[in-house]
Amino acid sequence: MILKILAIAAVLFLVYIIFFKKNREKDIIKKKDVKYEDEMVECPTCKTYISTKESIVSNGKYYCSKDCLANK
Ligand SMILES: [Zn+2]
Structure with a gap:
């Protein structure tokens, strides 16, 4: 039972990390675009x-x- 919870927690953690990383990359790309357009x-x-x-x-x-x- 504990192993199952840990496995689920690990999967959720990985999903969170991947999602967060993608969002951060998007933000960086967005910032670059804005900087280029509004310089x-x-x-x-x-x-x-x-x-x-x-x-x-x-x-x-x-x-x-x-x-x-x-x-x-
Ligand atoms: Zn001029």
Whole structure:
């Protein structure tokens, strides 16, 4: 009887560990995505902070608009 309870407890513990680990991995992936989408960068021309999502990338630099890209 005790062995049976221990076996069930062990299985539940393993399920809990696997589930918890999966959730943590999901959270880490989520955080990475959010960071990538919402990262704030400074426009080198007008010094305005813009999110990388809305910026124009040129030579590894993020510009807020085509005007700033042209006037770099
Ligand atoms: Zn700008």
